[in-house]
Amino acid sequence: MSNVLDVVIELFTWVGLGAGTLLAVVALILYVADGTWLPARAVVEDLGDHRVVRWFDDEGGVNEAPLSHHDEAKVGVADMTDIFYRRGSQHRMRLTRSSPLVRFVALAATGVLSLGLVAFAVSVVLLFARG
Numbered sequence: 001m002s003n004v005l006d007v008v009i010e011l012f013t014w015v016g017l018g019a020g021t022l023l024a025v026v027a028l029i030l031y032v033a034d035g036t037w038l039p040a041r042a043v044v045e046d047l048g049d050h051r052v053v054r055w056f057d058d059e060g061g062v063n064e065a066p067l068s069h070h071d072e073a074k075v076g077v078a079d080m081t082d083i084f085y086r087r088g089s090q091h092r093m094r095l096t097r098s099s100p101l102v103r104f105v106a107l108a109a110t111g112v113l114s115l116g117l118v119a120f121a122v123s124v125v126l127l128f129a130r131g
Contacts, residue, residue, distance in 0.1 A: 013119040013123060015116070041082060053081065058087065075095075
């Protein structure tokens with residue numbers, strides 16, 4: 001039974017550390033590819049069949065983007081809202097500073113790396129406890 005436990009702990013260690021490192025690299029690549037998002041205060045306008053937000057970017061340009069149904073639900077009936085727009089790109093905005101995909105992959109990397117580190121610590125403890 002002891003050999004099976006050692007194999008399972010070793011498996012969790014290598015898979016956890018390897019997959020966690022790979023996910024961390026993917027999260028870093030996604031973070032860099034996501035670009036720079038700057039905060040702005042936007043005016044919400046009702047155009048009849050849909051609503052849009054308009055804001056000034058860091059270069060003084062005026063931008064406009066339609067609100068998705070999800071964004072409309074978060075904004076509610078407000079006539080102004082805080083948004084984040086992508087620097088160097090026109091008419092792109094979102095309501096959160098960081099990308100949900102980047103956040104998900106980073107949390108997954110943290111969880112899998114934690115599993116690998118805990119399995120490594122358990123293997124070290126068992127090594128000295130048996131010796």
